[in-house]
Amino acid sequence: MLAKSFKSLGQFLLRYGLALAFIWLGLMKLKNSEADYLKDVLSNSAMLGWLLKYITPYAFSQLVAYLQMLIGIMIATKPVARKLSFVGGVLATIVLFLSVTTLFTSSYVWLPPYGFPELSKLGQSILKDVILLGAAMWCVGDSA
Template sequence: MIGKTFKTFGQFVLRYGFAITFIWLGLMKLRNSEADYLKQVLSNSSLFSWMLQYITSYAFSQLIAYLQMAIGLLITLKPVARKVSFWGGFAASVILLISVSTIFSSSIVWEANYGFPELSKHGQSILKDVVLLGAALWCTGDSA
């Protein structure tokens, strides 16, 4: 009985806590400081540095901000629109998978003087996305 209660409450907190976190992170991306952060990460990434030739870091940050907020809202709709929530979780999974990949493609995530496994502040910020990716994958599967 108590195990089922904890599981049910944990699932509720995981889904809606993830959605709130995703929306909040989107709101933070509307700030210029986040655009500066993204520019540093993208310009030091072997996979994503090319993007800065076509879009400014500010425009990219704005795009990601609105996308994240919309995705967070979609995830909350599971009780009334299961398929919509599925696509929100799927989109979040894709975004977070891309973010996590920068750990392996950007030199800025490692502390320059120490190397692996010492993460820089940028690396620590990206590392949280590993846990968020797990939450997104769970939300996707739970809404399927």
């Protein structure tokens, strides 16, 4: 009985904790300080650096903010809109996968001058996305 309770609570926290994290982080990205932070991240990313040629860091931050909040809301809708929650989980998986790849494509995640395995604050922030990616993938499977 205790194991079943822990499993149920864990599943609840995976889904709604992920939704809360996306909504909260989206709200934070509406701030100018987050745009400055994203500029540093993007300019040091081999995969996403090209975006700065086409969009300002502030505009990119705003787009990411609204996308994250929408994803969080979609994930939370499972009790009433299972398909919408599924799409939210897929989008979260894509966003988090892109974030996790930054660990391998940006020198900005390592603490200068030490390098691997010393993570910068950004690297530490992205490392938690590995776990969130697992939660997003679980949400996809749970909502299918």
